[in-house]
Amino acid sequence: MAKSTKPASSAAAGKLERYHPSAIEPRWQAKWEADQLYRTRLDPSRPKFYFLTMLPYTSGDLHFGHWYPMAPSDARARYLRMRGFNVLYPIGFDAFGLPAENAAIKRGIHPKTWTYQNIDNMRRQLRTLGTMFDWEREAVSADPEYYRWTQWFFVQLFKHGLAYKKLSPVDWCPNCNTTLAREQVWGDDRHCERCGTPVIKKNLDQWFFRITRYAEELLDFSGIDWPDRVRTLQTNWIGRSQGASVVFRSEKGDPLEVFTTRPDTLWGATFMVLAPEHPLVARLTTPERKAEVEAYVVQAARQSDIQREAVDKDKTGVFIGAYAVNPVNQARIPIWIADYVLMTYGTGAIMAVPAHDERDFAFARKYDLPIPVVIAPPDWDGKPLEAAYTGDGKMVNSGQFDGTQVPEDMDRVIRWLEDNGTGKGAITYRLRDWLISRQRYWGTPIPIVYCPEHGQVPVPEDQLPVLLPDDVEWRPTGESPLKLHSTWKATTCPTCGKPAERDTDTMDTFMCSSWYQYRYLSPDYAQGPWDPKEFDYWMPVDCYTGGIEHATMHLIYTRFFTKALRDMGLVPFGEPMLQLRNQGIILGEDGEKMSKSRGNVVAPDSLVAHYGADALRAYLMFAYRWQEGGPWSSQGIEGTARWLNRAWTLVTETATLSGREEDPDPARRLRRKLHQTIQRVSADFEAFEFNTIVSSEMELTNLMQDLRPALEGTPVWREAVLSLLLMMAPVAPHIAEELWDLLGMPYSIHQQSWPAFIADLARSDEITLVIQVNGKVRDRVQVPADIGESEAKRLALASEAVSRLLGGKEPRQVIYVPGKLVNVVV
């Protein structure tokens, strides 16, 4: 490593070499690493802060999509450290999963080789950014030491009844040959997230986690500081509906449970509709309707989801010949099947109330079914409705409930149903259980053994991990690669020791990332998923940053996971991350999402080489509203690079004390600006306002440049230079360290305290009093900050502009806003 310290006196000796980031950045990175500057240790004497940023997926090169969240997060972690917190700021890699496998297939390299090569490259890139990650705590989800515990958690969930297996229609990508989670099916045409192929349905026996058991609790965000946007997205995703479940009966006596949000309209139910896949359809269909019903069922099943879910599609359906009895009025009503009723929501059966539901109305119109009104619209004349009425009103034609105002008194109806035993208050969610089975190779093997005698048996904990074999045919065949392996799946039953088979599926990678925040605490710990000493000190996560695109996937799963761990007695809290802040997305220069397939990925390496990591870090903070993001543009980096250059020149040429006396007026100006900047930058770091952090520091630099001839070499100048460097340290860690060192200050700048803000010094003793006439600015005067009302008004009325506009008349009103302005109303 090059010798880094130059004597401070050489800085004063005149022009030094110019700012060359490529010369200083690697040198400091190596020194910080050698000195273990960013290792984090338990320290009960300091307040802890667990600052977590979402771990990157190992897709290859890091692009600005990765750097955009990291540069500001890193700066904020550094700021908090300078504020005295013991900051844990770890990183790792989400290394399993489908995209890695697809990429490997395309290149003909083993997914493991490909993934770990990528990790090496990404580590290098993250280091060149000058991040303060504690690499000793790095966790990689594809390491056996990691997925051993992923499997262990699976076993715990299984033992606590939160993991179960069921045959279920799943979205299947015929191109990737795999099951897709609902979140991985994109767009109106329901295509595969990865390859764009339209998905089809396939029935497979698969593992699910009972996230729906936590639906209600997941709606509760009290006690955590998460953005409204995420809360809204999650709330919609969970999709809570309140109403009643009511049991109708077929004439044969089969119970037909329906869910309705409008139990008050029960008296208007004139038919029932079952989903075509409903299990009772075959049994209830009468012989003479059989042919037509079966044809409809086949046709509905064959239709793709696109066709079936097209909103503007005509309602279609078939009468199955059977009748049901409406439990509230014993009316005999026909049972139909129709594809607008979904087996995957509610009970797969509905009561149809055509007068008060738009879909039922359209259906009844088409098939000429009765449409009796049971909620009177305002000014209703008793005539048939022209459209479904879904609003409020009084119940009519509803027996004893006639005149009941709904929805206000809906509870009376529900209570009556409950007293009668025909129904009860009920809540239904859109959220479905989390399907985690993947018929893929590159993932965590599911630690379950199938024994002919004992069924599903979890692999004993002391036999974990179930290792993923390297020697498989991982190219897609339509089957799980592990199933085709010659020996891997053959094992013995942990219970009886007789021959048994392993589960050949792997887990959804969202399982890996649901608990990584715990593994960072002690990635090498072998006695459990985490070292309890570390856990007790660090958890929970104090601040979490990452992309909004994970709102309804990762960010729900990890909350669920922690709640499940809490109920199993493993953690003492129900929310993993106390504060969440989302950055927006960086798009390609074409305004489209950055992706390799689009060819619009901007790789940072060449920009680092040209401008340096510091300029790039500053630019990533400066160029956008962090929460918004936007299209990438390389152009503006010039701005932050020039700023760093100016700072370099300023410090290297002027920072040494010369014994010169301060000129009081400019000294006051500089001190005021300095403390205003400290205040602003501190507040902006707290509030994640990264762009104005940089602009404030630029303003201070600009003012220093202006005042340089007056103040160079004075104590206030030295104070300003040192404070500026301290404030630059989180943003541009290398140049700040270099200049700090050049000034002979003690290593390291990153171990110094944040400069103190002194309110008295930030306050101005003079203000610009704005003089308005009818709210329009007409004049400005410099006045003492403590000017009184009468004096301010006198000055305003004395203004030439005001007297011109008054034209000799008396003002109607004169308004004085202390410290700001006088408004003369004419």
Add this chain to the structure above:
RNA sequence: GCCGAAGUGGCGGAACUGGCAGACGCGCGCGACUCAAAAUCGCGUUCCUUCGGGAGUGUGGGUUCGAGUCCCACCUUCGGCACCA
């Protein structure tokens, strides 16, 4: 259709609780330095203007002495959900 976010110069974006709109930067223009260029530095840069001033924060209203900011209605863009019973 429902839910949410956002609309400010050529561009990215500032503007704390209603009080100087356009900070900071990019780009552009002019100038200095240079044989020249780059770099750097200085000045200018919302629009219109008869040089007095006038208009201006998506549109139209409103509240107010005063509105980018608050209220009402609408338009556009982006994100999410969507035959959810």
